[in-house]
Every structure is written in C-alpha cells, then in structure tokens.
Amino acid sequence: MEIRFKKDQLYRQLREAIREGTYPPGTKLPKEVEFAAQLGVAPVTLRSALKLLEEERLITRLRSRGTFVNEHPAPPAVPENRPARNRVLLLFPAVDEEEGLEYNIFNRNLALGISGQCSLAKLEMAVEYASPAGLEQLSRRYERGEFAAVVWDRLAAPPEAAAIRALAAAGIPQVTVNRTCEGVPSVTCDYPAAIRQTVRSLQVIGHRNIALIDAGYHAPVFQERAEVFQQELRKGGVEQPGRYFISFDGVEWKDFYSHIEKSMRRLPEATAVIVMAFYMRHFTEYLRNSGTIVPGELSVIQWGERYGFERSSPNPYSILTESRMEIGRAAIGLIRRMLDGEPCVNERIKIGGELILRNGCAQPPQLDTLTSGVLR
Incomplete structure (x- = not known):
C-alpha cells in the first residue's frame, strides 16, 4: 500500500521504529516541538502521526507528563499447519x-x-x-x-x-x-445507533425539522439508516418524516447539484441537515450559491469523511463518522x-459511530433569537 501523506508516512516510520526497538516500551518521547525538529517535520504533522499511534495503543499521551511508548504484545506463535502465505x-x-x-x-x-x-x-x-x-x-x-x-x-x-x-x-x-x-x-x-445519536443530539439543542441527504440505495444498510432517521423525526413530533429524507437513488452525477437545490428549496423550514460526505462538494456549492449561512441559518453535519472534508480540514461542518x-x-x-x-x-x-460537534452546528435560528431576547 502506498500512502503519500506526510503524517501517514511519519506514522508508519514511527510505528516500525517502535516495533524494532528503537523506542523500547517505557521510553518517554521528546517534547513535540523538539521531536518534530529532530524528525524534520512540522509539529502539526507529528501531532497527527502521534494520534494514529495512540489510537493503535502503541503510545500513551499523559497531560503534563509526556508521551510514553507502551508495551506491545508479541505476535502469536504460528501453528505448524498454517500455510506459509501471510x-x-x-x-x-x-x-x-x-x-x-x-x-x-x-x-x-x-x-x-x-x-x-x-x-x-x-x-x-x-x-x-x-x-x-x-x-x-x-x-x-x-x-x-x-x-x-x-x-x-x-x-x-x-x-x-x-x-x-x-x-x-x-x-x-x-x-x-x-x-x-x-x-x-x-x-x-452501527449505522442505526449513529443516526439515532445524531438526530437526538440535534433535537436536544432545539432542532425539529432535520433533513438527511443519503444515497438511499436498496441495500439493507441504506434502508436501515432511512428508517431509523424517520422514526426519530416521528418521535420528535414531525408528522411527515419521509419528506425530509433526500435520496440519491437513481440520480446521475450530472444532476447532483440540481437535485440538492430542488430538495432543499422544498424544505425551507429545515434548520439542520445531515449530508453524506460523498455529496458534500455539491452541497457546499449549494450553500455558497444560495447564500445560506452555516450555522446561522442552517446547521450542517456531514456523514463520513472525504478528501477536503475530513476532521482536520478547516471546513466548519460537524462530522458523524465511522x-x-x-x-x-x-x-x-x-x-x-x-x-x-x-x-x-x-x-x-x-462498531459505534463517532459524532464530532464543531461550530457548524448550533441552536436553530428562531430558538437562538428567543434565547437572546430572554437574556436581554
């Protein structure tokens, strides 16, 4: 596998160094700024690589104490009858x-x-x-x-x-x-749990009319998402939850933008939307062309990550991801x-989903106005 991103190359380099004993278990790694200088990379690149190592449980980062290399288990013994292929x-x-x-x-x-x-x-x-x-x-x-x-x-x-x-x-x-x-x-x-968690999080801060832009294909996994989404809207008092599910089933690539524009225009009351990351470029173009302010007029949560729309990107959208x-x-x-x-x-x-709330998600405009009025 070829990975060209610097953070991924550094991650693999440090992972191999840990495995080979260059940084034995218990080693305290240098401070990030010093370590980055030693490795010839930017501190932000090192920080991203260390995060991947921490997710793999090869290191532990302790506040005010530093970063330490963990004990890592030896690979299991290979049974004699296992094929040589690996x-x-x-x-x-x-x-x-x-x-x-x-x-x-x-x-x-x-x-x-x-x-x-x-x-x-x-x-x-x-x-x-x-x-x-x-x-x-x-x-x-x-x-x-x-x-x-x-x-x-x-x-x-x-x-x-x-x-x-x-x-x-x-x-x-x-x-x-x-x-x-x-x-x-x-x-x-666990798609149903992820969608349920996201809709409920939006409802807690006052959103009622929430749209979901999803592929909508006939595979069970897509049907499950749509069903759970509509169930949660119905529980929240929405009488016709089906109209808030925007499916791309049967929509050609050249029509993606117009499909989003038409769908959103028929839902002027929607105050929040969950958008499958595959459609984020077209949806962002719609926001720009329509002059919609995020999150002032519409809260946006993207479902999944794509290049340019990942958690490290400067885009303000909140992220629901696997x-x-x-x-x-x-x-x-x-x-x-x-x-x-x-x-x-x-x-x-x-495996449960992960909801990362950023400044692309806020109270709905009408609720925010009422809250401001009370505070005055």
Whole structure:
C-alpha cells in the first residue's frame, strides 16, 4: 500500500521504529516541538502521526507528563499447519480506484487500521479493487499462495457475493466490512445507533425539522439508516418524516447539484441537515450559491469523511463518522483467529459511530433569537 501523506508516512516510520526497538516500551518521547525538529517535520504533522499511534495503543499521551511508548504484545506463535502465505488482501469497490487511498479518506482510514494490525501480527496487506475478472481469479490465486485471507469492504453485489460464497466453500478465511453474507464473519458500523445519536443530539439543542441527504440505495444498510432517521423525526413530533429524507437513488452525477437545490428549496423550514460526505462538494456549492449561512441559518453535519472534508480540514461542518481504523483492527482480529483455526463464521461485530460537534452546528435560528431576547 502506498500512502503519500506526510503524517501517514511519519506514522508508519514511527510505528516500525517502535516495533524494532528503537523506542523500547517505557521510553518517554521528546517534547513535540523538539521531536518534530529532530524528525524534520512540522509539529502539526507529528501531532497527527502521534494520534494514529495512540489510537493503535502503541503510545500513551499523559497531560503534563509526556508521551510514553507502551508495551506491545508479541505476535502469536504460528501453528505448524498454517500455510506459509501471510498476506491479507483488502478489496475495495472498483468505483473507488480512481481516487485511490490518497484522496479517499474513508478507505484510507480502514487501510491504516488493517495495516497497523497486520504489522503487529507479522502479516502483510495488499490493496486491490474488485473487478469481475479479478473476482474470478481469487480461488486460483489463493491456491498459488498469493494471500492468506480476504477483507471485503462494502462488497455484496451479486458478483462479489458469488465470489465470497465460493471462498467460504473452500474454507478460505475472509471478513466482510459494512455488509453481511451468510457464513462469513463481519464487522460493521452501527449505522442505526449513529443516526439515532445524531438526530437526538440535534433535537436536544432545539432542532425539529432535520433533513438527511443519503444515497438511499436498496441495500439493507441504506434502508436501515432511512428508517431509523424517520422514526426519530416521528418521535420528535414531525408528522411527515419521509419528506425530509433526500435520496440519491437513481440520480446521475450530472444532476447532483440540481437535485440538492430542488430538495432543499422544498424544505425551507429545515434548520439542520445531515449530508453524506460523498455529496458534500455539491452541497457546499449549494450553500455558497444560495447564500445560506452555516450555522446561522442552517446547521450542517456531514456523514463520513472525504478528501477536503475530513476532521482536520478547516471546513466548519460537524462530522458523524465511522471508526474505520477500529473497524479495520477488528477485521484483522477475526482474520487472526481464523488463521489459528478458530471458527468465527457467525461473528457479527458492530462498531459505534463517532459524532464530532464543531461550530457548524448550533441552536436553530428562531430558538437562538428567543434565547437572546430572554437574556436581554
């Protein structure tokens, strides 16, 4: 896997240094400014890399005391009957190949979680994008010893499902991410809980008419999100919650902007919106062209992260996102257990979402005006 961002390169460099003993367990790392100067990087780059190491539990940062290297477990002993191959194949949807991991933050975070956990387990990771021809070759490639296991990300359309079933029948270890297939363990984001948490957080600060802009495809995962969203609006007193769900099912790329504009114009009473990150560029263009002020007139929470709209970007939008690195680590945990001969086919792991509230989210305008009046 090739990662070009400086923070990711530094993260991998420091991770390997920790694993190789350059920074033994218990070592106190230099202060950030000094350490950044030693490494020849900006302090903000070092801070981002340390955050990734902390998420992987390789270091602990203690306020007023410093940053310390943790004890890290040795990789498990390899059973004699385990195949010599040690590569985990991570398969992304073919439509993501054009962006690659440099620009697709969503995929990159999953890859980082898997890569980091693979390193701890003395495994390798290879990233590929699913194509019909490639799917047909998977069983043969496994027989040639090219990989030991497969992690499928959001792949459960008929061609992929057929390939997954074929590998399962051959006893090849595999895990699906954000999709479920019978007889194959899975790790998924708890979408219903994430949407429920976000809608309720908006309702707590006074929002009632909340819109959701989502893909709306027929897959169960999208239907679940739509159903939970409408349930929560109904509980909040909205009589027709379905009109606040803006689906892109069947909408072509060239019509994305006009679809957003028309949908938002028919909801002038909406004071908050949750927008799938895939549509954020078009939605931001709509905000600019319509002169809508965030959060003065409309609170915005983006669902997921995209390049230019990630948590480190200067955009003010709040973020509801998946813990993709945690999902990746959990997937490799299942792979390791299967490689050790443990049956896991019925495992269904759900990882909670993460709501990051920033200044793109506030009380609805009318409530804010009333509050200001009371204070006067």
